[in-house]
Amino acid sequence: MEGLWTTQVGSLPKPPALAKARTDFARGRLSHEELVALERKYTEFWVDFQNELGLDIVVDSEMYRGDMATFFAETMAGMEISGLVRSYGNRYYRKPIAVGPLKRVKSFTLDWWQFAQSLTDRPVKGMITGPYTMAEWSYNNYYDTQEEFVLAMAEVLHEEVVDLEKAGAQYIQVDEPAVSTRPEDLPLAIRAMAVVVDGIEATTGTHICYGDFEAIYPKMLEIPVDVIDLEMANSDFDLLDLFSSRAPFTKKLAMGVVDVHSHVIEDKEQVKAGIYKGLQVVPADRLYIDPDCGLKTRTVDEAQAKLAVIVEAVGEVRQELGLDNA
Amino acid sequence: MISTVPGNYPKIANRPGGQTLRRAISSFDRGRITADELAAAADEVTVEVIGEQERAGIDVITDGQIRWQDPVTYIAGSLKGYEIGGLIRYFDTNTFYRQPEATARVAWQEPILVRDYAFACQHASKPVKPVVTGPYTIAKLSLLGVYTDLKTLVLDTAQALNQEMKALAATDAPLIQVDEPAIVWHRYKDDWGLFQEAMDVLMDGVGTTTLLRTDFGDAVGLPDFFALPFQGFGLDMVHGKQNAALVPEFPDDRDLMLGIIDARNVRMESEDAVLGTAQWVTQHVPKNRLAISPNTGLEFLPRETAYDKLENMVRAVKKAQEAVA
Numbered sequence A: 001m002e003g004l005w006t007t008q009v010g011s012l013p014k015p016p017a018l019a020k021a022r023t024d025f026a027r028g029r030l031s032h033e034e035l036v037a038l039e040r041k042y043t044e045f046w047v048d049f050q051n052e053l054g055l056d057i058v059v060d061s062e063m064y065r066g067d068m069a070t071f072f073a074e075t076m077a078g079m080e081i082s083g084l085v086r087s088y089g090n091r092y093y094r095k096p097i098a099v100g101p102l103k104r105v106k107s108f109t110l111d112w113w114q115f116a117q118s119l120t121d122r123p124v125k126g127m128i129t130g131p132y133t134m135a136e137w138s139y140n141n142y143y144d145t146q147e148e149f150v151l152a153m154a155e156v157l158h159e160e161v162v163d164l165e166k167a168g169a170q171y172i173q174v175d176e177p178a179v180s181t182r183p184e185d186l187p188l189a190i191r192a193m194a195v196v197v198d199g200i201e202a203t204t205g206t207h208i209c210y211g212d213f214e215a216i217y218p219k220m221l222e223i224p225v226d227v228i229d230l231e232m233a234n235s236d237f238d239l240l241d242l243f244s245s246r247a248p249f250t251k252k253l254a255m256g257v258v259d260v261h262s263h264v265i266e267d268k269e270q271v272k273a274g275i276y277k278g279l280q281v282v283p284a285d286r287l288y289i290d291p292d293c294g295l296k297t298r299t300v301d302e303a304q305a306k307l308a309v310i311v312e313a314v315g316e317v318r319q320e321l322g323l324d325n326a
Numbered sequence B: 001m002i003s004t005v006p007g008n009y010p011k012i013a014n015r016p017g018g019q020t021l022r023r024a025i026s027s028f029d030r031g032r033i034t035a036d037e038l039a040a041a042a043d044e045v046t047v048e049v050i051g052e053q054e055r056a057g058i059d060v061i062t063d064g065q066i067r068w069q070d071p072v073t074y075i076a077g078s079l080k081g082y083e084i085g086g087l088i089r090y091f092d093t094n095t096f097y098r099q100p101e102a103t104a105r106v107a108w109q110e111p112i113l114v115r116d117y118a119f120a121c122q123h124a125s126k127p128v129k130p131v132v133t134g135p136y137t138i139a140k141l142s143l144l145g146v147y148t149d150l151k152t153l154v155l156d157t158a159q160a161l162n163q164e165m166k167a168l169a170a171t172d173a174p175l176i177q178v179d180e181p182a183i184v185w186h187r188y189k190d191d192w193g194l195f196q197e198a199m200d201v202l203m204d205g206v207g208t209t210t211l212l213r214t215d216f217g218d219a220v221g222l223p224d225f226f227a228l229p230f231q232g233f234g235l236d237m238v239h240g241k242q243n244a245a246l247v248p249e250f251p252d253d254r255d256l257m258l259g260i261i262d263a264r265n266v267r268m269e270s271e272d273a274v275l276g277t278a279q280w281v282t283q284h285v286p287k288n289r290l291a292i293s294p295n296t297g298l299e300f301l302p303r304e305t306a307y308d309k310l311e312n313m314v315r316a317v318k319k320a321q322e323a324v325a
Helices: A016-026 A032-053 A070-074 A110-117 A131-136 A146-167 A183-196 A238-245 A268-279 A300-321 B020-029 B035-056 B114-122 B135-140 B150-169 B186-203 B241-249 B271-281 B303-324
Strands: A076-088 A091-104 A126-129 A171-175 A203-208 A227-230 A252-256 A287-290 B080-089 B096-107 B131-133 B176-179 B210-213 B232-236 B255-261 B290-294
Touching: A016 A032, A032 A110, A032 A300, A070 A076, A070 A091, A070 A126, A076 B096, A076 B303, A091 A146, A110 A146, A126 A146, A131 A146, A131 A183, A146 A171, A146 A183, A203 A252, A227 A287, A252 A268, A268 A287, A268 A300, A287 A300, B020 B035, B035 B114, B035 B303, B080 B150, B096 B150, B114 B150, B131 B150, B135 B150, B135 B186, B150 B176, B150 B186, B210 B255, B232 B241, B255 B271, B255 B303, B271 B290, B271 B303, B290 B303
Parallel strands: A126 A171, A171 A203, A203 A227, A227 A252, A252 A287, B131 B176, B176 B210, B210 B232, B232 B255, B255 B290
Antiparallel strands: A076 A091, B080 B096
């Protein structure tokens, strides 16, 4: 039997040279070509790293993205970007605004996916931010209702997913971290996801985090994707109890086994213990193992160490279970 | 009919030179400026945002809560007993607060807002209202820690903030506003009995005009809401649409602060819509008891949009005043 595939949620840290280049570009001190050259350089760096480490499903590492909503909004007709808004403490971001009918004018991620896939034989996951989250994290100055806004966004993102599949993506992840903020909107998020993945045969997934899962489980299993990716390590795997006590987890599960908000590198035995907890609820052939969330807030060294411990722990558990991954 | 604001105002502007406070906090975090210098920067921005509210034509303003990191920790962190912990989402917004935890018995130590209020008054030409986050919201959004039940934590916090209310009342503030969003949050309404008890403790012996403001939900299903011991009530008419059903039964001898401007979206309200609502509400509430306001704090908007929304609201309120005169 095959199982326990290793993957990643999405982002990886931007090395200091790239972070500085982004600031220089914003201040007009660096050309767009120079910035893109660096983004490609570090994409290659991360794909090579994942490749050598032996991750089963690789990500493009999002070197070219700032904020996960703003990146898509910037490249879409009908969206503008606001002035600065505070999220907490001294952290500010520019929030997208719907100002007209949404339309995809060019692909958002396809060129980066193709570039990353050209660097490795392992499958690279296509990754976009989902329609509910895009709308939830934007202002709406155009559509009459939030529902219309979300569904229009879903149509735009569907085009991207179709292109990713045509290009050969075997895995496509549509992130919906906002889904757990307002449980009463879950039916809308489910409808919107159905629009995004309509007719797609690739393995589809979604990542959800920070939430009130008590309020959306098991209804959340109706999101029409194959894999649901959840953070587990930072809450001591208590979501698994919810699955075993309330309703069985019927999809494939991508389970976060390292905390992305902690500098501490998890110990291999600790990660293995987490994997075994997951196996009590979901069998190995439906289980993917990854970090809790994108690793972009960690340093390069920390991110590499956290991924390495995952791969090492999974390798041992596979052996202990006699799994025979191709 | 007057215009007012709920509480917080965006801390930074997008124009050049508009990021004084952000830079100061960043310098302070790196040890490049002292706490006094940081406090001076906060004062400077406070004066700025008082000026902006006055220029927009707001009748009763706040200090903009420029020193507040979030709606919970500025008050909780100044009480004895609460320790400030990790980040957690603030209701269903895309903003976060640091969650307090009660690590010892909660008690009041010294005035929290009196100095801020006096400073704002010195720099304002319009009346200023101090705003206190209420005991139920603080306790409900915190971790119980050493407490074994919510009720004791809420009532201890109410007892502590009763001292703060008295300290503010002694400053001759014309109005003290208490914010209690948590009680109208749909999942917390079961705590209504506890909330009523807490408000009695909070208001015991506070002899001044006070207003209880709520946002993020409606007060439907909270019996005798307007019998709580306050002179006025603030309702969110955008995220608490059901609140409209409460307006016809609003008591004659209480003041109503009606949050009808959407402070969580950039879309400008039409003057006609504001005018229509104002005309409707004056059929039920005497106009001299009515204040029009954004539905929630203005920090969900970029600074320039917040200002435009206030100007727009003031224009509409003036028209409504003429229309119902």
